Amino acid sequence: MTIVKRIAALCFLMLILLHANAQKSMGDLKGNFQRSNNVFRFLTTNGETRIEFCTDDVFRVRTSWDGRFEANEPWMVVKYNWAPVNVTAADKGTAIQLSTAKLSVRINKTPFSIDVYTSGGKLLSAEKNVAEGGSSKQEDTITTTKSLDASEHFFGFGERMDFLDQRSKKLRLNVGRGKGLPHVIGAYNVNEANYSPVPFFMSTKGYGIFFHNSFATTWDMGFSTPGQYSFSADGGEMDYYFMYGSSFPVILDRYTDITGKSPLLPEFALGLHVGTYAGGTWGHEALTSDTYVLALARKFRELGIPVDILHLDSVWRIFGKNGGKGATSFEWRETFKNPRLMFDSLYKMNYKMVGMHIRPRFDNGNTLQLLDTAREKGYVYPEPGNKGEFVNFFDSTSVNWWWNHGVMRIASQGAMFLKTDEGSAFGGLANESEKTGPTDEKARKLHNVFPIAYAKAPYEKFRDFNGIRGMNLTREGYAGIQRYPYIFAGDWPSEWQYFEPVIKAGLNIGVSGVGNWAHCMGGFEHKADPELYIRWCQFGLMSPVAHLFGMDHPDYKEPWRYGDTILHIFKKFDALRYRLTPYLYAASREMHDTGMPLMRALVLHYQNDERVYNITDQYMLGPSLMVCPVTVKGAQTRTVYLPEGEWVNFWTGSRHKGKQYLHVVTPIDEMPMFVKAGAILPMQPAMLYHGESAVDTLTLQVYDGSSGTCKMYQDDGKSLDYQKGGFAFTSVQLLKEKNTTKITVNKPSGDFEVPPTQYALRFYTTVKPVKITINGKALTDTEWRYDTTKQLLTVENAGDNSREINILVQ
Known part of the structure; x- marks a missing residue:
C-alpha cells in the first residue's frame, strides 16, 4: 500500500470514528404515534421517545436510541401509576399536538423536538429553534437542550452553597464533599460542595424539570451558549418530568408528588438537638465515657437550656480492624461501662430520643466479626475479590441482617435513631481513608441513590421498633431524601466565611423539595469566636431543625463555654423556639401536605x-x-x-x-x-423540654393588617395516626373593616380530640382600642390593656376552644 493510500485509509477510519462518536440527535419523526392510555410513543429515525401524562400539568419524557427502556426504580420516585388523563391528540401538519386542560405539548416532526405551551397559548419551553435542540447522545452521555428566555431564572439543584439564582451558571451534581486538600479546598470548597444535590429546578417562566437519572449530571444554564440551557448525564436514560405551575409552591407540590412528601417528625423533634463526642473526639478517644454523657445531659437541665434530643457521635464505638474510623464495628468503646444504664438515665431526664453515629461499612471488632460474616453470607455490596465492605442497603435481606446483628445491639440497649454519616463514600473518597469502594458502571449508577437507601433502612427499622414516627439524621442525599426524614449541611468550620454559604445551603435545599434540614450551629470544627458562635446559633435556633454539634476539642459547642452573656442569649432564642412550637408544627404539616419547606x-x-x-x-x-x-x-x-x-x-x-x-x-x-402584617403566630408557654407541662393556654400573637389566616395543627405528636386522619385543625382569621378588626377563632375540626385550651391574645396595632368585645360581651377596662410604647393590646382571657370565638377590636 502506498503512503497516499495509507493516509487515505487512515482518514477514512478517522471519519468513521468521528461519526461513531458524534452527537446523535433523535432525527425526524417516522410516521405518526402509538397511544396506550396516558403514554404516547413516537418512533424517530434515530430512536424512540415516550411521553407519559401523569396529570393534566405534569408529563414524563423518556428517550432511547436503541429501543430499550429501563425498569422503574424505587429510590427517587415513589409514584409511577397515575390516573387516566384526558389528552387529545391532533396532527397539525408539521407537528403533533397533545392537549390537556392545562397544557399543549407540541411534538415537532422535523427535527424531532418538544415545545410546551399553556392551554392558553403561552410558551413555557421550546426546543425547535435551538441549535441541536432536543435530546441527543454522544457515547454514554445523554443531553437535552432547550431555549433560555431572556428573563428566565432558575432555582433548585439541591444543597448548593454558591448561588441561589443559577441562571448563567454551570453545575455538576454528584454526591460528594468536593475535591482537594482538607482545610484548603476539600470539604470547604463552597463551589464544589455536593453533599445533597437534587437534579431538579424551577423556572420563573412557570415550570420545573426533574431529571430522573442517578448518574452524575451536568447542568449548563446559559453558561456556555447565550439563549439556551442543557442538562446531561454520564450514563443511563434520558428520562425527565416536566411540570407546569402558576407559582413555585405549585411546582414544588407537583415535584414532591413524584419523589415523596416529607413525613412529620415527632413533635418533640422541633426542640433542640444536641450531639456530643462523649468527651473526646479524634485523638482523644480515651476521654470518652458514659459518665461524661450523663454529666453533659444534666448540665443542660441544670442551666435551664431547653433540649429534647441527644446523639453520640463517632467515638462511642471502637475503631475496627479493617476500616478503622471509616467503618462500624457496633462494639462499645471500653470507657462506656454501662450503656443501658446511660440510656435509661437519659430518658429519666426527659430526653425523648438518643441516637448513635455510624458509617456504612461493616468492620471486625474485638469480639464481633461482622465484616467477615457479612462477606461469607453475601450481605456486603459485592466488590472484586470478595472485598466488599459496604452494607448492601439495596437488598432487603442484607438490611435485615445488618439490623438484627449490628444495629439491634444498640437499639436493644436504648438507642432510638441513627446518624447515618458518609453516604458519599460509596463509590467516592471516604473521610478517614483513601478507600473509594466500588467504582464500576453499576456502582456509578447507584452512587447518588446510595444515601437514600442508607437513610431509608434505619428510618423504617427504628420506626417499627420504637412504635413511633421515625427519625434519622443523615449528611448526604439526592432526589427523594426528604422522605427519610432530615439532613444536615455537613462539616463546615467555625469561620465567618462559611456562615452565609451554609444559609444558602438551607435556602437551596428548601427550593429543591427537602424541608427538614439542619446544620451544625456555631460551625462544626475549629474554635468559634463568641460573636460568630452566637450569631450562628441565632440562625440555627430559627432553622427547620435546631442542631448543636461540633468537634473542636476540648471546647466543643455547648453555650456555657462562651461566657455568661452568650449563654443568656442562647437561652433566649432557645426558649423562643420552644414557644413557637405550634407555629412550626403547623408549618411542618403544610410541608407534609404540599412540599413547602419550613425555611423558605x-x-x-x-x-x-x-x-x-x-x-x-x-x-x-x-x-x-x-x-x-x-x-x-x-x-x-x-x-x-x-x-x-x-x-x-x-x-x-x-x-x-x-x-x-x-x-x-x-x-x-x-x-x-x-412578621407580615395580618399574620397570626400561635405560641405556647416556655418549657425546658417538650411536654414538661400541658399546653393548656395558647397565645395568639396577631399583627394588625387588612386580613390574615392561620391554621393551627394538632395530633398526638408521636404516632403515625396522622397518616390515617388522626389530626385536627383550628382556623383563625383576621379581617379588618373600617374601624373594626374581627378576629375569629374556630372550634377545632378533625378526628383528633384536642384537649381543652384557653386562649390569650397579643394584638399588635398602632391604634389604641376603645372597646373590646368577645362573643358579643364587652370587656371591662380591667380585662384588657394597651401598651402605647409597644403598640400592643393584651387580653389574658380571650375564651377557649369549646366554642367559636369572635373578638371585635374597635
Missing part, C-alpha cells in the same frame, strides 16, 4: 420580585416570619429587604412598608426578624 427562600413567596432572586441572608421561617441573620463580624447594623406588603419588627412592634430596603440596628442579643 424569599423567591418562594415573591417570585415576581427580581430583588429577591439573589437574597441569601434572609428567609421566611414558615409562612409569616422573616428571619435575617447577621453574618458580618462586628456588625452593629445591617440592611434588610422588605418585600411587598407591610412588615412588623418582631422585637419592637414598629411597622414598615414593603418594597424597600431598611437599615436596622443589630445588637448582639437580637437577630432581625419581621
